[in-house]
Amino acid sequence: MGKGLPGVAAVTEHTAPPPIGINANAGECKGGAMSPTMPLVRIRGLRFARGDKVIFDGVDIDICRGAVTAIMGPSGTGKTTLLKLISGQLRPQAGTVEVDGADVHRLSRRDLYALRTRMGMLFQSGALLGDLSVFDNVAFPLREHARLPKSLLRRLVLLKLEAVGLRGAAALMPSQLSGGMARRVALARAVALDPMMVMYDEPFTGQDPISMGVLVSLVRHLNDAGGSSSIIVSHDVPETLSIADYVYVIAGGRVICQGTPTEVTADGSPRARQFLDGQPDGPVHFHHPAAPLADELLATGDKRPC
Amino acid sequence: MLTEALARLGRSGIGAIAGLGRASLLLVAMLGGLRELAPRPRLLLAQVYNIGVLSVLIIAVSGLFVGMVLSLQGYYVLAQFGASESLGIMVAASLVRELGPVVAALLVAGRAGSALTAEIGLMKATEQLSALEMMAVDPVRRILTPRFFGGFLAMPLLAAMFSALGVLGGWFVGVGLLGVDDGAFWSQMQAKLDFREDVVNGVIKSLVFGVVVTWIALFQGYDATPTSAGVSRATTRSVVHAALAVLGLDFILTALMFGG
Numbered sequence: 001m002g003k004g005l006p007g008v009a010a011v012t013e014h015t016a017p018p019p020i021g022i023n024a025n026a027g028e029c030k031g032g033a034m035s036p037t038m039p040l041v042r043i044r045g046l047r048f049a050r051g052d053k054v055i056f057d058g059v060d061i062d063i064c065r066g067a068v069t070a071i072m073g074p075s076g077t078g079k080t081t082l083l084k085l086i087s088g089q090l091r092p093q094a095g096t097v098e099v100d101g102a103d104v105h106r107l108s109r110r111d112l113y114a115l116r117t118r119m120g121m122l123f124q125s126g127a128l129l130g131d132l133s134v135f136d137n138v139a140f141p142l143r144e145h146a147r148l149p150k151s152l153l154r155r156l157v158l159l160k161l162e163a164v165g166l167r168g169a170a171a172l173m174p175s176q177l178s179g180g181m182a183r184r185v186a187l188a189r190a191v192a193l194d195p196m197m198v199m200y201d202e203p204f205t206g207q208d209p210i211s212m213g214v215l216v217s218l219v220r221h222l223n224d225a226g227g228s229s230s231i232i233v234s235h236d237v238p239e240t241l242s243i244a245d246y247v248y249v250i251a252g253g254r255v256i257c258q259g260t261p262t263e264v265t266a267d268g269s270p271r272a273r274q275f276l277d278g279q280p281d282g283p284v285h286f287h288h289p290a291a292p293l294a295d296e297l298l299a300t301g302d303k304r305p306c
Numbered sequence: 307m308l309t310e311a312l313a314r315l316g317r318s319g320i321g322a323i324a325g326l327g328r329a330s331l332l333l334v335a336m337l338g339g340l341r342e343l344a345p346r347p348r349l350l351l352a353q354v355y356n357i358g359v360l361s362v363l364i365i366a367v368s369g370l371f372v373g374m375v376l377s378l379q380g381y382y383v384l385a386q387f388g389a390s391e392s393l394g395i396m397v398a399a400s401l402v403r404e405l406g407p408v409v410a411a412l413l414v415a416g417r418a419g420s421a422l423t424a425e426i427g428l429m430k431a432t433e434q435l436s437a438l439e440m441m442a443v444d445p446v447r448r449i450l451t452p453r454f455f456g457g458f459l460a461m462p463l464l465a466a467m468f469s470a471l472g473v474l475g476g477w478f479v480g481v482g483l484l485g486v487d488d489g490a491f492w493s494q495m496q497a498k499l500d501f502r503e504d505v506v507n508g509v510i511k512s513l514v515f516g517v518v519v520t521w522i523a524l525f526q527g528y529d530a531t532p533t534s535a536g537v538s539r540a541t542t543r544s545v546v547h548a549a550l551a552v553l554g555l556d557f558i559l560t561a562l563m564f565g566g
Binding site: 049087114116120121125129140146186189303 | 436
């Protein structure tokens with residue numbers, strides 16, 4: 001998909017072999033349990049608005065099985081909202097979101113919860129439960145959903161913590177962790193049930209270079225080793241492109257560019273270029289719409305905003 | 307101007323009714339969680355500890371001083387009519403019927419209710435409730451229901467403690483300092499305090515207050531705007547609404563229980 005879709009900028013010719021799960025010609029997914037080209041997540045005609053502000057207006061996205069798919073775009077374009085729509089925390093005004101063949105917004109509460117046991121989500125803040133230790137946070141989904149003997153549960157939790165390099169911090173409380181450590185614990189918790197899909201909400205934001213490097217390699221490693229699929233929502237361009245198999249760039253409520261990292265990097269559309277190159281001004285303005293500065297500064301009386 | 311004022315009034319009225327609707331739905335959801343709470347009594351015990359045991363100090367000290375003041379004031383009035391021997395029943399009836407349930411509920415609203423609102427509000431602001439949802443765990447049933455029933459169970463115990471220590475405080479001042487006869491103090495209390503009329507009605511009041519105070523506290527936290535200012539406003543609202551609800555309900559319950 002991609003080139004033929006309305007409102008989607010053309011992507012350049014492929015310069016590298018197609019990555020895992022992506023069809024070289026149309027962006028369709030190869031393989032999968034449901035059908036040969038059935039994507040794990042299939043979004044069609046998605047429309048979502050908050051009040052008068054339209055966040056998504058006819059968005060089509062496919063997330064392929066086994067792939068790391070990045071959803072990128074400037075701040076405020078609704079990337080986190082998209083994850084909440086995929087996980088059924090928000091309901092769209094129009095369009096469908098199918099996860100593993102099931103329309104998320106038509107599921108009963110019980111079925112939605114059953115589906116969520118097969119999804120993991122890493123929140124931007126980590127969202128660790130503050131009154132539980134690191135060990136208990138990671139053990140939480142296992143205790144809630146898997147009736148395991150204590151010894152097995154302990155081993156599983158220690159293995160998950162070992163995978164994120166924090167086995168030695170098992171006894172610490174969330175308040176004793178740095179931001180990077182908290183996110184790694186949250187990552188261990190997100191993959192505790194070995195989900196089919198992990199969603200990462202801005203996993204690299206605010207990390208020091210060491211934590212950033214660790215998290216980048218962890219995301220890729222957990223995806224490949226666990227045989228799961230990953231959706232990374234981020235505006236950290238180099239880090240995300242370094243591990244993504246396929247990329248969607250969203251702006252103005254639509255997908256403005258999509259393809260492999262190589263294709264997206266070579267995309268020539270002004271909006272994509274402005275975002276990828278970090279240009280301060282372009283089709284997306286740095287300044288929020290306002291009256292001229294001189295008018296504001298010289299204004300008197302009732303017209304002053306403050 | 308007038309239409310604007312009417313529109314504002316209408317909006318706030320609709321907002322209040324919508325809030326009541328959301329609070330009612332939350333109450334139903336919390337009650338629905340009781341079945342899942344039954345096989346996990348530890349969750350309930352932890353909240354009885356948080357809401358009940360951690361409130362014991364303020365309840366005990368307040369009860370003691372309220373009883374002492376009640377005894378002091380009561381003695382001066384009763385002595386004028388030569389009825390100072392009735393001090394025991396006056397102190398006990400006042401505490402068991404009214405002051406025990408009401409003041410204990412106000413204190414719990416201030417100490418535990420505000421803490422519950424802030425805790426739930428902060429859990430919402432820091433996405434912990436969303437994280438539970440994403441882990442396929444219903445935050446209402448897992449987090450709110452144990453706190454609701456913890457408050458429901460803790461309140462009558464705290465009210466009983468308040469009343470018991472109030473009576474002891476009253477005895478200390480009346481008998482120990484003011485010279486009221488020890489036997490008369492206790493025997494009049496024993497003879498005239500009715501178990502059904504006084505004690506059971508007091509317990510019913512404290513159970514109702516337990517529901518109301520905990521419900522308001524949890525709803526305000528769950529419904530809070532997930533910002534620091536939002537949680538702060540919710541905490542204030544929690545204490546104010548709970549205090550007003552307790553005092554209003556106390557009048558209604560008193561009229562129903564003792565009016566006829």
